Amino acid sequence: MEGLLDHILRDMLTRLGGVDICVTEFVRVSGTLLPNRFFQRIAPELLTGSRTPAGVPVRVQLLGSDPGCMAENAAKLAALGPAGIDLNFGCPAKTVNRHRGGAVLLTDPELLHQLVSAVRRAVPAHMLVTAKMRLGYEDKSRKLECAQAIAAGGAQELVVHARTKVEGYRPPAFWEELPAILEALDIPVIANGEVWTPDDFARCRAISGCEDVMLGRGMVADPGLARTVKCGERAGWAEVEPLLRPFWDKVQLATLPKYQPGRLKQWLAYLRRLHPEADALFQRIRTVTDPREVERLVFDTASTPGARTTGEMARVE
Template structure:
């Protein structure tokens, strides 16, 4: 039974990983993708996106980090995988699910799901040129427009010698439309002998149980659920109680302080906070209200003051349970 924290570009950054990993029970966190075109990137690019690499490749609370690479050039992916590993990344993950148009025009991310042979060639090249014990994973969606090639893609990853496959149970065309197709993940799990990690729509204890039942997997990756409830993985692994809204408000303040402390450019902090609050709206009524209050605020101080003000309406003892 393992829990991986999902990569979420523009959201699950160094500071949010620190907040989420406080609650423990995360076996591995995959970084936001590092985009690879055709050149080896300097270490500074990796450090900017994955600052944990300067601290043994773990968060402040000890969660190991794995760099995710996004691209299609086998040589460049290999060179950058070597850099990430030399810098302390706990294995390397390769992205075959990103739906972004710019990425797909350059034939990376989900676009490659149309070409399982190409995925095999890329991954086989990488696997054959790294030490045999390097832990390598790929993250796929079920397909681009439809699921007809999902098993071929999964087999390509397995035959290339990768040890783990994360499957987000949707095609690129489906975007994030619910529900995730856990049955399709189950079919992939039956078709390959490597570890298959189920991903998509695990937001509650009940969904977690059903996902394990339907997919036959024992391992899951959690994305948005850990944004709705930052201790969701501890809830699933250890029976922790859900966080109350006021505790989440406090985390929103901690997040801003951490980003500030970590040297994240101040002008971008309100955007990141709003991105989190917007997603909170999917799980908490108060999130929708808070987002509509915050969405026009541009500077960090106004965002912070608004959240502090909202938090001050809760009695202090409600934070001390």
């Protein structure tokens, strides 16, 4: 989930409990051996035992199409001690696919096998190697061939996003396609796609036959979703709202000022699906681009939805 679920949001979402494992945004591997700082920029958790501040293990995801280069980078990454190495065969982004990365690799099961095999051989036997795929690129006709190629290459778990690349993120997710993959493989298969609520989670498990589910955008919209489905404890706004301040503080440390308001708006835009209070905050800062004004409007308790100042505040039309 490039550009959304980074280490800052991972920290916030794991604070409410219920999450077993996190996977990073992808590290793009394209012809060079990356320095340690590159892996650590995507996954600063590597500096703290590959765990979030809440103690949740973090696997680092690699994306690329050259088996030799992927293997070299996986070996270097393995030396940094991640909780596992995940391989991305699911990204639908046009720029990624155009450069032979992500979901486009589902058109070439043999290359999938080579990539997984090369990484598996390159890293220590104790290091977990997993993968994520979609149901296909343009259609679902090769889903079993791709899944079997990945498993035969040595992947120990497979997450399946239940849509093709062409279907993108449009509802629905086709959970009914997953039982055939589950039946064909001897490794755990984890369902993914269009799980926004506890009811979605229950239906996904029932239809897919998968015991485990990977949460994505649904968890961003409802930070307590994992805890709810695991323990039955919902997280209301009283628990979610206090996460905004540390999120904003970390964004300010890690992001250029011109991008800071966008990060907060992005999360609020998800949160407002469930929380009217988040929608009120989103509307309050929707057109504001000055970080100082965003801070005042969101975190100054004296501010009101109609408050505005002049001066250096900029707006987007």
